[in-house]
Amino acid sequence: MLNIKALTFDVFGTVVDWRSSIIAEGEAFAAGRGGALAEVDWNAFALAWRARYQPAMERVRAGETGFVKLDLLHRQNLEEVLDEFGLADLDEADRQNLNLIWHRLQPWPDTVAGLARLKQRFILATLSNGNVRLIVDMARHAGLPWDMVLGAEIAGHYKPQPQSYLNSAAVLDLEPSECLMVAAHNSDLVAAGTVGFATAFVCRPTEYGPDQDFDQAAENDFDFVADDFLHLAAQLGC
Amino acid sequence: MLNIKALTFDVFGTVVDWRSSIIAEGEAFAAGRGGALAEVDWNAFALAWRARYQPAMERVRAGETGFVKLDLLHRQNLEEVLDEFGLADLDEADRQNLNLIWHRLQPWPDTVAGLARLKQRFILATLSNGNVRLIVDMARHAGLPWDMVLGAEIAGHYKPQPQSYLNSAAVLDLEPSECLMVAAHNSDLVAAGTVGFATAFVCRPTEYGPDQDFDQAAENDFDFVADDFLHLAAQLGC
Numbered sequence: 461m462l463n464i465k466a467l468t469f470d471v472f473g474t475v476v477d478w479r480s481s482i483i484a485e486g487e488a489f490a491a492g493r494g495g496a497l498a499e500v501d502w503n504a505f506a507l508a509w510r511a512r513y514q515p516a517m518e519r520v521r522a523g524e525t526g527f528v529k530l531d532l533l534h535r536q537n538l539e540e541v542l543d544e545f546g547l548a549d550l551d552e553a554d555r556q557n558l559n560l561i562w563h564r565l566q567p568w569p570d571t572v573a574g575l576a577r578l579k580q581r582f583i584l585a586t587l588s589n590g591n592v593r594l595i596v597d598m599a600r601h602a603g604l605p606w607d608m609v610l611g612a613e614i615a616g617h618y619k620p621q622p623q624s625y626l627n628s629a630a631v632l633d634l635e636p637s638e639c640l641m642v643a644a645h646n647s648d649l650v651a652a653g654t655v656g657f658a659t660a661f662v663c664r665p666t667e668y669g670p671d672q673d674f675d676q677a678a679e680n681d682f683d684f685v686a687d688d689f690l691h692l693a694a695q696l697g698c
Numbered sequence: 699m700l701n702i703k704a705l706t707f708d709v710f711g712t713v714v715d716w717r718s719s720i721i722a723e724g725e726a727f728a729a730g731r732g733g734a735l736a737e738v739d740w741n742a743f744a745l746a747w748r749a750r751y752q753p754a755m756e757r758v759r760a761g762e763t764g765f766v767k768l769d770l771l772h773r774q775n776l777e778e779v780l781d782e783f784g785l786a787d788l789d790e791a792d793r794q795n796l797n798l799i800w801h802r803l804q805p806w807p808d809t810v811a812g813l814a815r816l817k818q819r820f821i822l823a824t825l826s827n828g829n830v831r832l833i834v835d836m837a838r839h840a841g842l843p844w845d846m847v848l849g850a851e852i853a854g855h856y857k858p859q860p861q862s863y864l865n866s867a868a869v870l871d872l873e874p875s876e877c878l879m880v881a882a883h884n885s886d887l888v889a890a891g892t893v894g895f896a897t898a899f900v901c902r903p904t905e906y907g908p909d910q911d912f913d914q915a916a917e918n919d920f921d922f923v924a925d926d927f928l929h930l931a932a933q934l935g936c
Contacts, residue, residue, distance in 0.1 A: 531871070583834060593871040596821060596845045607834045609846055613869070631851070633769070633831040 462640075462658055462683060464696075466632050467578055468587035468610065468625075470643035471595065473667040475586075475604065476565035482506035485561045489554075496546040503669065505545055510668075512537035517589060517618045527616050529591035535559045562590070563597035568664065572603055574689020577698040579605050587611045587628050587641065587652075589618050608632070620651030629657070642692065646679045653682070660684035660692055700878075700896055700921065702934075704870050705816055706825035706848065706863075708881035709833065711905040713824075713842065714803035720744035723799045727792075734784040741907065743783055748906075750775035755827060755856045765854050767829035773797045800828070801835035806902065810841050812927020815936040817843050825849045825866050825879065825890075827856050846870070858889030867895070880930065884917045891920070898922035898930055 472478050486502035516533040519525060538559055542550055550558075578584060585608040586595050595609045608631070612618045615627035629636045636656030643649050644664035653659045661678040663686070668674075678685045686692035710716050724740035754771040757763060776797055780788055788796075813822060824833050826849040833847045846869070850856045853865035867874045874894030881887050882902035891897045899916040901924070906912075916923045924930035 529871075583838070591871075592846060592869050596870070600821070600845060607838060608830060614852065631830050632834070633767075633829075 463638055464582065464640045464658055465634055465638040466583035466585055466629075467640045467642055467660075468585050468628060468652075468657070470619075470641070470645060470648050471586050471588035471590055471598070471611075472565075473664055474642060474644040474662060475571055476567050476598065476602065477664075477667070478510065478562070478565050479503070479506045479667065479669060481565040482509065482561055484566075485564065486558075489558065500545055500547070505541060507668065508544060509534075509537055509541045512540060521618050521621055527613075529593075529613060530589055531559065531562075531591050531594055534562055560597075563594050564601050565598055567602045567604065568688065570688040570690050574693050575605055577693040578689065578696065579607070581696065581698050582640075583607045583632065585610045585628070585632065587619070587625065589624075619648060622651070622655045625652050625655050625657055640683070645675055649682055650680055653680070658683045660686060662686045662688060662692055701876055702820065702878045702896055703872055703876040704821035704823055704867075705878045705880055705898075706823050706866060706890075706895070708857075708879070708883060708886050709824050709826035709828055709836070709849075710803075711902055712880060712882040712900060713809055714805050714836065714840065715902075715905070716748065716800070716803050717741070717744045717905065717907060719803040720747065720799055722804075723802065724796075727796065738783055738785070743779060745906065746782060747772075747775055747779045750778060759856050759859055765851075767831075767851060768827055769797065769800075769829050769832055772800055798835075801832050802839050803836055805840045805842065806926065808926035808928050812931050813843055815931040816927065816934065817845070819934065819936050820878075821845045821870065823848045823866070823870065825857070825863065827862075857886060860889070860893045863890050863893050863895055878921070883913055887920055888918055891918070896921045898924060900924045900926060900930055 469475055483502040483506055486505055490497040490500060516537055520528055542548055575584060584606055586606055588595060588611040591613045592609050599606055610628040610631055612624055614631060615624045617623040629639050640658040640660055641649055641652035642660045642662055644662050644667060649659040649661055659682040661682045665676050666672060684692060684695050686695060707713055721740040721744055724743055728735040728738060754775055758766055780786055816822060822844055823846040824844055826833060829851045830847050837844050848866040848869055850862055852869060853862045855861040867877050878896040878898055879887055879890035880898045880900055882900050882905060887897040887899055897920040899920045903914050904910060922930060922933050924933060
């Protein structure tokens with residue numbers, strides 16, 4: 461019954477492992493430097509930074525400000541996290557470098573091989589809250605073969621607002637039902653499904669670390685449920 | 699002095715050979731069919747179709763209508779050309795198939811190898827009047843490794859309007875001077891240069907056929923002048 465022509469991907473957590481990437485980058489950044497930097501728990505730092513993600517976008521979604529690129533929200537959140545971790549004396553170059561970690565996130569082990577298989581049969585687009593330059597830099601860094609970068613910046617709205625999905629489908633000249641939203645987050649898929657997208661849950665049970673106790677399984681009747689991108693490719697006949 | 703981070707490409711004529719592609723597709727389409735189809739001069743057909751391109755966009759640029767995707771302008775132009783060539787009885791499926799030729803255009807012989815070299819060092823984006831789905835389909839068909847599809851649909855303005863260039867640079871978070879516009883058309887490069895883009899003329903002297911008597915050489919002081927994409931890659935140190 462499904463007539464899927466494009467796969468649209470959530471990126472942070474679904475395609476890339478932001479937590480491990482920030483830990484690795486943070487530890488490399490701090491290596492050989494003393495003071496408060498030597499004391500940072502980078503796992504806690506990553507989680508604290510990410511915890512400010514939804515509240516920052518919510519200010520945009522609520523109309524308190526016009527659309528702002530995620531790079532800027534990440535930077536505003538970084539300022540707060542640096543204060544919280546006693547790193548208020550980092551200079552501007554260090555702050556810029558840390559903020560660009562999001563442009564250099566590492567894929568999950570199955571990501572690149574899975575996308576290569578899926579691309580043989582479907583248009584592959586991002587449908588992320590990341591801004592275009594962030595997603596483009598990440599793709600070049602990690603070797604992600606997107607046909608198109610869509611999502612919040614192109615749509616002018618942050619997920620889970622309906623326009624983020626609907627405007628993205630419209631750019632591809634596709635009906636929502638011709639787009640399969642791929643995400644590791646139940647809430648993203650529920651929102652996409654509500655506006656008519658097909659849905660695929662890909663489980664990333666350690667996105668937030670070994671103690672993660674949410675998004676461990678599909679909680680709705682999604683069209684596909686997969687352990688990783690290779691498993692999804694197999695289900696889609698790729 | 700240049701600090702180029704992205705190459706932005708004109709597509710029709712610069713990246714792909716639309717004339718030869720339409721001739722080949724048209725001849726294959728007509729093969730074995732009689733009537734007026736058997737009599738069509740597909741070179742003349744291609745040129746007639748393309749001749750309606752700028753006037754159609756000019757209606758959008760002049761504000762006579764809101765922004766319309768190029769696929770629709772191509773289709774409106776196709777109706778006129780079919781009438782002109784005595785093909786008014788073609789059915790809807792044939793018309794849709796012909797209009798999609800623009801999604802299946804073939805690259806010039808140097809295009810794919812040249813882009814692969816240029817991609818090692820620069821972000822590669824389209825900055826075309828083609829709509830996103832057209833450019834995405836073409837890229838998948840021809841193997842064009844774009845990092846991002848920009849241009850008219852994303853910018854909301856057709857070239858050579860300044861916003862088409864400036865909005866495209868803004869999506870990449872780049873200054874115009876960090877973008878190198880690559881085109882086979884002097885007028886495109888003059889418009890890009892006026893808003894601060896660096897410029898590269900790549901000569902495609904037979905885009906309109908062996909008798910083409912314009913755009914045979916760079917007519918302004920562009921930053922680069924190249925015989926093809928491999929020559930451009932060499933000049934850019936790729």
